[in-house]
Amino acid sequence: MYGLVNKAIQDMVIKGHGEEAWKGIRMEAGLDDERIVSLKNYPDSLTFKLVGAACHQLGAEANDILEAFGEHWVLYTAEEGYADMLEFTGSTLPEFLNNLDLLHLRVKNLMPELSPPQFTCENETENSLELIYQSKRDGLAPMVVGLLNGLGKRFKKELQVEQIAHKADGQGPDRFLVKW
Ligand code: HEM
Numbered sequence: 202m203y204g205l206v207n208k209a210i211q212d213m214v215i216k217g218h219g220e221e222a223w224k225g226i227r228m229e230a231g232l233d234d235e236r237i238v239s240l241k242n243y244p245d246s247l248t249f250k251l252v253g254a255a256c257h258q259l260g261a262e263a264n265d266i267l268e269a270f271g272e273h274w275v276l277y278t279a280e281e282g283y284a285d286m287l288e289f290t291g292s293t294l295p296e297f298l299n300n301l302d303l304l305h306l307r308v309k310n311l312m313p314e315l316s317p318p319q320f321t322c323e324n325e326t327e328n329s330l331e332l333i334y335q336s337k338r339d340g341l342a343p344m345v346v347g348l349l350n351g352l353g354k355r356f357k358k359e360l361q362v363e364q365i366a367h368k369a370d371g372q373g374p375d376r377f378l379v380k381w
Contacts, residue, residue: 202248203312205239205281207232210251213273214259222258229254239281242314245338264343271347275355283308287355294356294381298322298332329380331365342367342375349379 214223227235230250237243255266279287290304291297298320305317318336334345346362353360358381366376 202243202245203239203315204237204241204243205278205312206248207243207251208237208239208281209274209277210248210255210270211237212277213270214255218259225258226251226254229258240312242312249340263340267341267343268347268350271344271349272351272354274344274348275351294352294358294379295322295325295330297352297356298330298379329378332377332379334375334377339369342369345375345377349377353381 211223214226252263252266256263286307290300299322301320309315316337318334321333323331349362361380363378365378366372368375
């Protein structure tokens with residue numbers, strides 16, 4: 202994944218636990234070079250190693266780290282120069298969720314090797330929808346829960362998020378029921 206993702210993990214760890222904690226995680230993950238370049242494409246394995254090392258060093262579960270990371274991502278990208286892109290994606294939560302693929306298409310202009318997730322909205326009502334999440338990667342559904350919570354805060358909505366189908370259980374793609 203592009204360095205922007207690894208930098209967001211670094212930012213979350215340093216803000217929550219300090220520089221020393223980050224150094225421990227970075228070293229355990231084998232990231233010797235201190236500087237992460239946002240627009241460089243790193244192997245996915247590095248991102249997964251950083252998450253694994255964060256679990257170990259902070260004594261946390263991977264699901265909790267990924268969920269916290271998803272929530273942090275919404276704030277981090279806005280601070281890192283992507284505020285306009287977020288703004289263009291939608292002025293309401295359902296509009297935003299329907300335009301997630303368009304958002305990543307715009308990102309792909311800057312990051313040509315991007316391998317983005319795909320999202321579809323189904324069964325929309327005035328105060329709920331089902332979000333289907335598809336990715337070539339496994340194990341990132343908890344991040345989507347965090348992303349949704351972050352977006353709930355962005356749109357000042359009290360959200361309830363429930364995962365109602367799990368790719369890992371062979372139930373088809375991950376599916377989330379989102380209510381507000
Ligand atoms: C302007 C804001 C955003 C930017 C710049 C951005 C960019 C990226 C980048 C660089 C990756 C790594 C993929 C790769 O390098 O191949 C990624 C992955 C991902 N993004 Fe976004 N993104 C943004 C907002 C969002 C939002 C709001 C969501 C909400 C659902 C989202 C969902 C995801 C997920 C779940 C992944 C994990 C990769 C996967 O599932 O395969 N992103 N995004």
